[in-house]
Amino acid sequence: MSNLRIHEGPATPGPDVSRRSFLRTGASAVGGMAALAAALSPLRELISNPSISVDQFLQKHYREMTPNEMEAALTRIRAKVEERYQVRPHLRDVRAMDGVEFAYALNLSRCIGCRKCVHACVAENNQSRSPEIQYIRVVEMPRGTLDLEKGNHHYERPKVPDAAHFYLPVQCHQCANPPCVKVCPVEATWQEPDGITVIDYDWCIGCRYCEAACPYWARRFNFAEPSVPKEQINPNMAYLSNRPRERGVMEKCHFGLHRTREGRMPACLEICPTGARKFGNVLDPSSEVFEIIKTKRVFVLKEEVGTLPRFFYYFDERYPNALDPEALAIGEQLRREEGEAFGAAPGLGATEFASAASRRDGGRA
Amino acid sequence: MKTYLQFLWRCFRLSFVGDRRYYAWMFVLTAFVLTGVWAYCRQVMQGLCTTGMTDQVSWGFYIANFTFLVGMAAAAVMLVIPVYIFKNRELHHLVIFGELFAVAAIIMAMLFVTVDLGRPDRFHHLLMKFNFPTSMLTWDVLVLNGYLLLNLHICGYLVYCAYRKRQPGKVFYIPFVFVAIVWAISIHTVTAFLYSGLGGRPFWNSAVVAPRFLASAFSAGPAFLILTLTVLNRFTSYPVAPKAFMTLRVVVAIALSINMFLLGSEAFTEFYTDSAHGASAHYLFLGLNGRSALVPWIWGAVALNMIALVLLYLPVSRNLRVLQAACVMLIVGIWIEKGMGMIVPAFVPTPLGEIVEYLPTLNETLVTLGIWAGGLLVYTILVRVTVPVLEGRLTYDQSFAAATEAGGSANLHGPEGA
Numbered sequence: 001m002s003n004l005r006i007h008e009g010p011a012t013p014g015p016d017v018s019r020r021s022f023l024r025t026g027a028s029a030v031g032g033m034a035a036l037a038a039a040l041s042p043l044r045e046l047i048s049n050p051s052i053s054v055d056q057f058l059q060k061h062y063r064e065m066t067p068n069e070m071e072a073a074l075t076r077i078r079a080k081v082e083e084r085y086q087v088r089p090h091l092r093d094v095r096a097m098d099g100v101e102f103a104y105a106l107n108l109s110r111c112i113g114c115r116k117c118v119h120a121c122v123a124e125n126n127q128s129r130s131p132e133i134q135y136i137r138v139v140e141m142p143r144g145t146l147d148l149e150k151g152n153h154h155y156e157r158p159k160v161p162d163a164a165h166f167y168l169p170v171q172c173h174q175c176a177n178p179p180c181v182k183v184c185p186v187e188a189t190w191q192e193p194d195g196i197t198v199i200d201y202d203w204c205i206g207c208r209y210c211e212a213a214c215p216y217w218a219r220r221f222n223f224a225e226p227s228v229p230k231e232q233i234n235p236n237m238a239y240l241s242n243r244p245r246e247r248g249v250m251e252k253c254h255f256g257l258h259r260t261r262e263g264r265m266p267a268c269l270e271i272c273p274t275g276a277r278k279f280g281n282v283l284d285p286s287s288e289v290f291e292i293i294k295t296k297r298v299f300v301l302k303e304e305v306g307t308l309p310r311f312f313y314y315f316d317e318r319y320p321n322a323l324d325p326e327a328l329a330i331g332e333q334l335r336r337e338e339g340e341a342f343g344a345a346p347g348l349g350a351t352e353f354a355s356a357a358s359r360r361d362g363g364r365a
Numbered sequence: 366m367k368t369y370l371q372f373l374w375r376c377f378r379l380s381f382v383g384d385r386r387y388y389a390w391m392f393v394l395t396a397f398v399l400t401g402v403w404a405y406c407r408q409v410m411q412g413l414c415t416t417g418m419t420d421q422v423s424w425g426f427y428i429a430n431f432t433f434l435v436g437m438a439a440a441a442v443m444l445v446i447p448v449y450i451f452k453n454r455e456l457h458h459l460v461i462f463g464e465l466f467a468v469a470a471i472i473m474a475m476l477f478v479t480v481d482l483g484r485p486d487r488f489h490h491l492l493m494k495f496n497f498p499t500s501m502l503t504w505d506v507l508v509l510n511g512y513l514l515l516n517l518h519i520c521g522y523l524v525y526c527a528y529r530k531r532q533p534g535k536v537f538y539i540p541f542v543f544v545a546i547v548w549a550i551s552i553h554t555v556t557a558f559l560y561s562g563l564g565g566r567p568f569w570n571s572a573v574v575a576p577r578f579l580a581s582a583f584s585a586g587p588a589f590l591i592l593t594l595t596v597l598n599r600f601t602s603y604p605v606a607p608k609a610f611m612t613l614r615v616v617v618a619i620a621l622s623i624n625m626f627l628l629g630s631e632a633f634t635e636f637y638t639d640s641a642h643g644a645s646a647h648y649l650f651l652g653l654n655g656r657s658a659l660v661p662w663i664w665g666a667v668a669l670n671m672i673a674l675v676l677l678y679l680p681v682s683r684n685l686r687v688l689q690a691a692c693v694m695l696i697v698g699i700w701i702e703k704g705m706g707m708i709v710p711a712f713v714p715t716p717l718g719e720i721v722e723y724l725p726t727l728n729e730t731l732v733t734l735g736i737w738a739g740g741l742l743v744y745t746i747l748v749r750v751t752v753p754v755l756e757g758r759l760t761y762d763q764s765f766a767a768a769t770e771a772g773g774s775a776n777l778h779g780p781e782g783a
Contacts (some may be wrong), residue, residue, distance in 0.1 A: 179565060183499075205482050208423045
């Protein structure tokens with residue numbers, strides 16, 4: 001490669017030769033530029049339709065914005081949402097309340113695996129419908145184990161009543177010792193005073209280190225431009241929660257903070273037909289979660305990884321061998337009313353999305 | 366200052382001068398680079414959905430190549446240590462080619478991380494909010510850039526001194542050489558800690574990852590340098606002593622033995638314990654629930670490494686052709702073992718037990734080939750410029766034309782194909 005046998009040095013004398021070499025150099029330079037232009041051609045769209053504004057480019061980190069700067073950012077985002085979805089959003093920056101630390105408790109004896117929480121979450125939080133992003137994954141587990149590798153993520157319809165299985169919904173556990181926060185190189189994700197780990201979608205650089213670090217597979221990445229139909233957009237939005245995301249950033253469950261920080265319950269809890277989900281302020285001794293954590297035999301997933309989750313599971317000691325009969329009755333009724341739709345598996349899930357993307361891409365290499 | 370700018374300008378001009386084979390090689394590399402640029406532009410416009418990555422397997426080909434290349438960069442010390450600590454003579458004037466390769470490898474590694482970002486337009490956030498020392502990724506940013514600067518300084522200083530016909534001042538480079546030795550080990554250790562520090566990924570959460578990375582790097586890196594020296598020997602008049610190859614052969618053989626031993630230790634722990642932690646290793650070596658995309662790859666890698674190891678220990682590899690074949694085999698073997706065999710299985714099954722397989726897409730492969738071609742382009746230019754300078758054919762007091770003309774005649778007396 002480093003051959004030094006030079007036959008045509010650039011300083012060869014003679015007018016004819018130098019003209020020829022000039023033409024040759026010129027022709028290769030033009031050819032090179034043309035090839036470079038062709039290589040850059042996919043960027044053409046960017047010039048006619050720039051996807052980010054100067055204001056957004058210069059926007060500061062969430063925790064470093066002054067109130068005025070935050071207001072300017074909110075105004076910019078509102079305008080963008082209105083332009084894109086023709087909806088005037090009720091967008092604000094909802095801060096954590098003093099003296100509050102949120103916790104979730106889930107009664108596995110009452111979960112019937114109907115996946116209503118999954119869909120309610122998608123609707124509430126403006127998650128992309130195509131490609132499909134969901135924060136909650138319900139795993140159908142065989143009785144007698146908590147080994148997640150034995151679970152089934154893609155069950156068609158829940159088999160209830162079925163003494164051989166139970167259903168395990170998993171979402172962000174809002175750990176007190178979150179590995180995802182630790183690994184983020186740009187502090188785009190952090191734990192709030194009320195225990196919720198949030199993401200500044202305008203700060204994330206999309207390296208996906210947090211996704212690799214999470215032991216609960218709670219984080220989702222926008223591999224493509226997220227899409228939500230205009231008529232399905234939820235205009236009740238907060239900066240740190242469900243405002244529309246962009247391509248190339250992380251997102252995840254935030255315990256519905258635009259609701260819960262204003263005293264309401266998360267959408268996944270409200271929709272739950274059997275009341276398996278309990279949520280509240282664990283610092284308040286009169287709250288339901290306080291009572292459950294104090295009196296029930298609660299446990300957390302993967303305690304050995306030391307993440308200290310704020311998401312607790314428990315089985316109801318009254319029904320050691322089957323689901324709660326009351327929950328089963330509700331399940332039966334839903335099955336009759338909803339027919340095929342009962343417990344419908346998510347449509348184009350992340351797995352299918354991958355193969356769809358590769359089809360679009362013209363086959364795998 | 367003026368002389369220095371003239372030096373850079375002459376290096377630039379020299380990189381466009383060569384014979385037909387040189388032009389052909391550079392043309393092919395440039396074509397791959399431009400194809401890679403085109404594919405990356407597509408990725409920027411559409412998002413990382415142009416890759417085979419998913420939420421389940423969220424790192425793939427890019428991070429695999431990044432890991433491999435950090436190791437290749439670190440491997441320059443396997444030339445530096447014999448020369449500067451054990452005062453090896455045959456390798457003395459060859460060290461610089463290892464250091465130059467470190468420069469090219471670091472550039473490639475950094476490009477691989479950059480193309481893996483979902484939002485490259487926010488790269489400056491890294492400068493504004495740097496989560497140091499908590500995030501291992503920030504450590505990696507520091508050590509990689511530091512290593513790049515160290516090597517640029519050492520090579521640049523030595524080459525420029527040769528250009529000025531000056532004796533290099535020891536104070537100006539020897540301390541940096543010794544810092545670079547420790548630094549080289551640190552870059553690959555930090556890269557290993559990036560993975561082994563994650564408690565949620567049992568496949569990576571092992572103390573043997575960093576030693577394994579170093580061992581595999583210290584065999585693949587010098588193996589690549591053996592191939593480089595072969596090319597140098599074949600196409601230039603630069604003197605490469607046959608003994609240099611034999612020294613490197615020993616280095617490669619020992620490092621590869623340690624690597625195979627560590628791989629075996631890892632496999633024993635996973636399979637004899639047979640706990641739930643071993644699911645990823647099962648997937649990698651045997652397949653899991655009927656999914657076995659990586660099985661042929663890892664066994665292929667093990668086979669290549671084992672054959673290379675046997676060849677390296679037999680006297681037959683004193684023959685340069687056999688030695689080259691062994692080097693090619695082990696580079697490919699380690700690239701598979703450390704790239705796809707180390708990064709992908711940690712994601713299969715997911716922490717929630719789901720099994721989703723990963724294969725790179727065409728677009729992703731084109732970007733990858735583009736970066737590799739770009740790195741080789743950089744390395745070719747660096748070597749192409751360095752050789753005449755070190756041979757004293759391109760110096761400040763000679764005209765540029767004299768340098769290239771002299772290069773032509775010097776080569777006629779060179780040890781062609783020796």
